[in-house]
Amino acid sequence: MKYMLTLLVVTVTVVGAIDNKTAPVDPVILPCVSHTMKLGDVVLVQSPGYPARLTNKSSCQQNIVCQSLSAKLGVACEVFNLEDCDNERLIISYDTTSSTLCGNVKPNGVFPTNAMKLEFITKGVNDSTGYNCSITCLR
Secondary structure, rough: OOOOOOEEEEEEEEEEEOOOOEEEOOOOOEOOOOEEEEOOOEEEEEEOOOOOOOOOOOOOOEEEEEOOOEEEEEEEEEEEEEOOOEEEEEEEEEEOEEEEEEEEOOOOEEEEEOOOEEEEEEEOOOOOOOEEEEEEEEE
16 A cells, blocks of 8 residues: 655745735645755645554655755654654655654754655554654755
8 A cells, every 4th residue: 555745835925916915825735756846935744644643554755855956955843743763753864864753853953955855654553643844945
């Protein structure tokens, strides 16, 4: 059974045709595939089925790239609740660095790279809520 890591793209604003005021754009949900961002873009990355409890033996890989080579990627997790690393984990890799994340310590911060790979894996019986994180392409 194949699962998806939900990637929600939020485009900040567009100009209204009548009053020239800015209006929010409806977010677009992308499947678990590679995604290229522009400076200022924000994507929302969630565990499969979030906010429902995690399911057994799900996995997903997501490659996120900001078009600007000098950009950095900001990560902010509203929710991050995974069991022990044996059963549930999110691996964030960039350049030659890789971090395996589990538990409830949020991986918030700015990563000094314009590209990262997210790999989510569950192996056993799960009772966690998962994660809900935004990733922003920064200057």
